[in-house]
Structures are given as structure tokens and as C-alpha cells.
Amino acid sequence: MIPKKLFDLLLYKKSYARFLVDSATLNAPLFLTFCLMKLTIQKLTSLSAQDLIDLAKIWPEQTESDWQASLQNDHALFAAVFNERILGAVKITLDGNQAKLSDLLVREVTRRRGVGLYLMEDLQAQVPQVKSWTMKAEPEPVLDAFMQACGFSLQGNIWKKP
Numbered sequence: 001m002i003p004k005k006l007f008d009l010l011l012y013k014k015s016y017a018r019f020l021v022d023s024a025t026l027n028a029p030l031f032l033t034f035c036l037m038k039l040t041i042q043k044l045t046s047l048s049a050q051d052l053i054d055l056a057k058i059w060p061e062q063t064e065s066d067w068q069a070s071l072q073n074d075h076a077l078f079a080a081v082f083n084e085r086i087l088g089a090v091k092i093t094l095d096g097n098q099a100k101l102s103d104l105l106v107r108e109v110t111r112r113r114g115v116g117l118y119l120m121e122d123l124q125a126q127v128p129q130v131k132s133w134t135m136k137a138e139p140e141p142v143l144d145a146f147m148q149a150c151g152f153s154l155q156g157n158i159w160k161k162p
Helices: 005-012 028-037 049-058 064-069 113-127 143-151
Strands: 039-046 077-080 085-095 098-108 132-136 153-155 158-161
Touching: 028 113, 039 064, 049 085, 085 113, 098 113, 113 143, 132 153, 143 153
Parallel strands: 098 132
Antiparallel strands: 039 077, 077 085, 085 098, 132 158, 153 158
């Protein structure tokens, strides 16, 4: 078994596959395998066949043309990727030093494991020229708590982060 303090330290570092490991049932071989598979946040520039399958699981009501449009001009599509599979994604529209987020979603089977928070934190680090972030608010208590945890504040029906 991995000592809890070591496990907590690795969780703090955020670069390991912490969302797949349950500390109550953690065993050393399983843990070491997962440590080698890193969660990364990638700006997608093209979509592979596997990306299309994964995005269909995240956004089943959207089509490939919706996702392709997010790769054009002032738009971008960022994805949380683990073991070459997309677990969550968000679309952004860039306008100088401002960005509008949309369609932020993590696959249901991997929610509540830090994927969304890591996606939001790393996305903002990858686009340092953006000084103001916004996202349209939806009346959803879980999303409200999540956006607050990401440092956003609700102003009218818009989430904002200076």
C-alpha cells in the first residue's frame, strides 16, 4: 500500500492520474501504472477519429462540424487528455485580452475527480495574454459551485474572472 501522505503529495502536484485512483483501495502496482499516465491539457488543432468518438461522449448533441468550427480563426478547443482519450473539454472564443468560455464539460464517469479544475487552471496558464474570462451562466447548482472554485464570480447571468 502507498502511504497516505505520499498519495496526498502526489495529488497536490496535479500531474498524476489522481482522478482514476481511489485512495481507499490503492495498491502499489496499480498506483505506479497510473503515475506513468499523465493528465494533460491540450489545445486541439485537428481531430482524430478517436477525438471524434470522445467528443461525441462529452457533447452528444453536437456534430463534428460544431467541433471543427471551434478550431478556426479566433476560436480554440482545449481538452483534458488521459491515455490519449479526451475526458473533458471547453471551447473558447478569443478577443484580444478577453476570452469567452463555452460548452465546458467533463465526461460523467470522470467527474468529481479534479479533471475540470485542472482543465480550467491549465487552460488559463496556456493563454497568458487573456486577462478577462467570461462564461454564460446556466441555472445549475453544481456548475455554480465549480465556477466559484475556479475563481469566477457571478455577475448577472455571466461568470467572470478578471
